[in-house]
Amino acid sequence: MFAGTLTIDLLLGDVHSLKGKRSVVRPLVAELxxxxxxxxxxxxxxxxxxxxxxxxxxxxxxxxxxTDVLDRCERAVAGHPEFQILSTRRQLLSSDDD
Structure with missing residues (x-):
């Protein structure tokens, strides 16, 4: 069994409040x-x-x-013009890892 994580650091476009931020981030989370x-x-x-x-x-x-699922998630986020990806970090763990 394998577990993979992808962490994406985003710069948001025309957002001027935390409420505005929620209105663009929550739909992204739901979409993924x-x-x-x-x-x-x-x-x-x-x-x-x-x-x-x-x-x-x-x-x-x-x-x-x-890896395939995380690649597709990253491409989906990159396809949104309201976000700029600043950095990504990945980790892949196996059930055999100590």
């Missing part, structure tokens, strides 16, 4: 959950209105499937 059957949450920069960190997690029987 629905489209890719992954666990997603906003995990960082909670008090900044122009920045967000979104984390995605997936569990699969093989590493290739984890």
């Amino acid at each position: 959950r629905r489209a890719f059957d992954v666990a997603v949450a906003e995990t960082g920069h909670l008090d900044l209105h122009r920045r967000s960190e979104v984390a995605v997690a997936v569990v699969a029987a093989d590493a290739a499937h984890c």
Whole structure:
């Protein structure tokens, strides 16, 4: 069994308040959950209105499937013009890891 995580640091476009931030980040989180059957949450920069960190997690029987799902999630986020990806971090863990 493998677990993969993807953390995406985002710069938001024309957002001027935390309420405005929620109105663009929440639909992204919902879209990723629905489209890719992954666990997603906003995990960082909670008090900044122009920045967000979104984390995605997936569990699969093989590493290739984890990598494929995380690749598709990253491409989906990159396809949104209201976000600029500043950085991404990935981690892949195996049930055999100590």
